[in-house]
Amino acid sequence: MDIKSAKFEISNSDYRKCPDSDMHEYAFIGRSNVGKSSLINMLTGRKSLAMTSSTPGKTMLINHFRINDSWYIVDLPGYGYAQRGKESRAQLQRMIQGYILNRTQMTNLFLLIDSRHSPQKIDMEFMEWLAENEVPFSIVFTKTDKLSKENARKNVESYCNKLLETWESLPPVFVTSSTQGSGKEELLAYIDEMNRL
Ligand code: GDP
Secondary structure: OOOOOEEEEEEEOOHHHOOOOOOEEEEEEEEOOOOHHHHHHHHHOOOOOOOOOOOOOHHHOEEEEEEOOOEEEEEOOOEOOOOOHHHHHHHHHHHHHHHHHHOOOEEEEEEEEEOOOOOOHHHHHHHHHHHHOOOOEEEEEEOHHHOOHHHHHHHHHHHHHHHHOOOOOOOOEEEOEOOOOEOHHHHHHHHHHHHOO
């Protein structure tokens, strides 16, 4: 799939204010610094469509990007960062969960995992929550260029094996590097397929 247009549309703190549209949308989430903005920019071929974590403000909101005037990429706030205090963390969690559970247009959630890290509790718990709530999601391993090919393969494999200790099967898995553009075709082909359903 070619991305012919990619435009920022709106930022929200409440799913009820998200665009009034019946187009498919694909949300991206992960721990802060996992490489989410870089991945969105890589997928859309735009250098700074999604603001990288160094840009304050935007990252705490639900951001809608309209793609080819026919579907949306949704950039959700990063989680797990030492976020200012309990109340603010709870508020962020309510916003994210509200979006994920109520936004019927959300066709798939892409959960980003840094390919260098072993499974982290916060991600495992989040995946459990997604499964319990029957949220369709996929795992996207990021930053594989930071490892040798062999080590990236090994890390992804051991991560997946860890999941299979408690899960019957894996969700779809994508392996990416935003600096090298790898995984782009696979992700866009997957989205294209779902857009046609
Ligand atoms: P976000 O907080 O999840 O949106 O993460 P960013 O996209 O802002 O990336 C965090 C840091 O990781 C930045 O310094 C990026 O340049 C770097 N980064 C992101 N993706 C990649 C990647 O695929 N390869 C490499 N080498 N660095 C990456």
